[in-house]
Amino acid sequence: MALKVELKPHERIIIGKVVIRNDDQRTRLFIEGEAPILREKDILNPASADTPAKSIYLAVQLMYLSQDLSPHYEAYFELVRQFLEAAPSALATVAEINNRILSGDLYKALKAAKSLIEYEQELIAHATRGDRLRQGGPNDPIPQGA
16 A cells, blocks of 8 residues: 655655655655655754754654664764753653664654654753743742742
8 A cells, every 4th residue: 555645835755865845736645665754844954953852863863764773873872871861751752762763663763752852842841931930030929039
């Protein structure tokens, strides 16, 4: 059974090692066979990997697209080690990513890495809220010095 993919005008998709860019019209593709496929919304480039979780996602993405773990394995595990030192509460998600990689299900590892990015954003938002509360702004319901 073929995979049906609809592309918006000018949307990109990676199929294997090839980037395909759509023209001015919506397009429907039917992809037959096995190849790594990523839609533009799921593609992360090195310049936009600006957080630790995004760097982990990028490493998994490179594994997925190349279908070869070895060039990315060492960097991936170093990034994971550093991430877990800073956020040990992410262990379950990181374990899921690792298990997916080790079982060869790199697409699902990529999906789990995307959830790690969301978790990281929650941690950052929580820390930012905490900083604002500790600063004791004028609209802060917690009295200064409390």
